[in-house]
Amino acid sequence: MLGTEVVEAYRRDGSVVIAGMLPADVLAEVASDVPGSGTLHSPHQTSPAINRVCRRADLVGAAMDLLGEQVYIHESRIDVGEHLESRWREDGIPAPNLVTAVVFLDDGSVLLSHPGTVPSTAGRQTLVVVYNAVSNPPANKRPMPVVMSTVGSRRAAYARRLATASLDRGDPTGWFEELYAAAQRGETKVPWADLTANQYLVSWVAGRSGTGQRALVVGCGLGDDAEFLAGLGFDVVAFDVSQTAVDGARSRFPTSTVDYRVADILDPPGEWRASYDLVFEAYTVQVHQSAARGQAVKGIAAMLAPGGTLLVLAHSRPFDGEAGPPWPLTREEVGSFAVDGLEPVGITEITDDNPPGRRWLAEFRRQP
Ligand SMILES: C[S@@+](CC[C@H](N)C(=O)[O-])C[C@H]1O[C@@H](n2cnc3c(N)ncnc32)[C@H](O)[C@@H]1O
Numbered sequence: 184m185l186g187t188e189v190v191e192a193y194r195r196d197g198s199v200v201i202a203g204m205l206p207a208d209v210l211a212e213v214a215s216d217v218p219g220s221g222t223l224h225s226p227h228q229t230s231p232a233i234n235r236v237c238r239r240a241d242l243v244g245a246a247m248d249l250l251g252e253q254v255y256i257h258e259s260r261i262d263v264g265e266h267l268e269s270r271w272r273e274d275g276i277p278a279p280n281l282v283t284a285v286v287f288l289d290d291g292s293v294l295l296s297h298p299g300t301v302p303s304t305a306g307r308q309t310l311v312v313v314y315n316a317v318s319n320p321p322a323n324k325r326p327m328p329v330v331m332s333t334v335g336s337r338r339a340a341y342a343r344r345l346a347t348a349s350l351d352r353g354d355p356t357g358w359f360e361e362l363y364a365a366a367q368r369g370e371t372k373v374p375w376a377d378l379t380a381n382q383y384l385v386s387w388v389a390g391r392s393g394t395g396q397r398a399l400v401v402g403c404g405l406g407d408d409a410e411f412l413a414g415l416g417f418d419v420v421a422f423d424v425s426q427t428a429v430d431g432a433r434s435r436f437p438t439s440t441v442d443y444r445v446a447d448i449l450d451p452p453g454e455w456r457a458s459y460d461l462v463f464e465a466y467t468v469q470v471h472q473s474a475a476r477g478q479a480v481k482g483i484a485a486m487l488a489p490g491g492t493l494l495v496l497a498h499s500r501p502f503d504g505e506a507g508p509p510w511p512l513t514r515e516e517v518g519s520f521a522v523d524g525l526e527p528v529g530i531t532e533i534t535d536d537n538p539p540g541r542r543w544l545a546e547f548r549r550q551p
Pocket of ligand 1: 356359381402424446447448449467470
């Protein structure tokens with residue numbers, strides 16, 4: 184998301200340059216669909232590559248930040264050197280509640296603009312996308328929506344914008360701290376934090392006692408699952424990569440017996456190995472990709488004591504039609520927890536409405 188300084192600069196100067204926002208391979212893909220000269224109107228309706236760029240969470244998110252509202256694509260065009268006037272009035276839009284995003288495709292040099300003026304794109308190859316605020320639709324055009332209208336999806340879009348920026352920086356976990364910190368400042372809500380114990384954990388544990396048992400909660404967020412287990416008598420360690428999440432859990436449950444820690448499952452404390460009778464992992468592996476995903480699976484499996492049980496929840500299909508995170512786990516990936524003496528007790532794909540989606544519910548046991 185855009186920082187306050189960027190938004191203020193935009194409102195003061197009428198334009199703002201954000202260097203390096205889009206990765207080079209994305210720009211190259213778009214540039215390959217650009218005509219030699221002149222203007223191509225509405226390329227997002229004909230070119231899949233351009234359509235994807237116009238809908239990117241970071242670009243749409245920037246427009247949302249600048250307009251303070253949800254937006255749709257009002258028009259797009261590929262220009263080779265034109266000025267950025269908008270035809271909002273002739274398109275029937277009652278007020279110029281628009282953001283014009285100009286993506287430079289020819290080189291990465293900094294745009295020279297003068298405060299209060301519309302930047303010139305003269306001589307440059309550009310993709311121009313005009314986003315209009317949802318509350319201000321034209322009477323005579325059918326705009327193309329780019330963001331979903333539910334509050335939940337807006338939160339997810341916010342989180343994905345942070346994730347995209349973090350991953351582009353080569354930092355696969357930094358966005359969790361940013362997200363929890365932004366939520367603490369009241370700027371968003373953490374999409375998965377429903378502030379109640381996981382219903383699958385509650386059903387699985389029903390009737391069991393935790394007395395004399397050690398439990399580990401992976402990616403514990405704000406602590407509800409950890410507290411639930413502690414309430415059953417488990418001796419609980421719960422960890423998260425985000426300091427703000429861990430602080431949040433501690434301050435929500437000031438008299439808790441849970442030992443909350445900041446730790447990374449990609450590099451866990453050695454003393455946790457083979458130490459827990461119950462390990463609960465819900466939706467943490469699925470925020471990792473490639474090698475880190477396998478590393479997280481091995482790290483979690485390694486924590487289980489002989490005779491211990493590992494309970495895993497993960498999405499099995501994309502749940503809101505958007506690109507990840509999260510990235511659902513395949514059957515094979517869920518099965519890969521069965522390493523190092525762990526055996527599957529059951530791996531089931533279930534469908535649920537609350538929260539919606541298809542997911543894996545899997546149980547593993549380490550031989551005594
Ligand atoms: C999708 S959330 C799920 C949170 C919680 N388990 C739940 O079911 O609501 C993933 C959580 O894992 C944490 N996390 C992500 N990567 C992590 C890592 N490498 N090590 C520890 N925690 C991590 C995040 O900060 C976040 O709280």
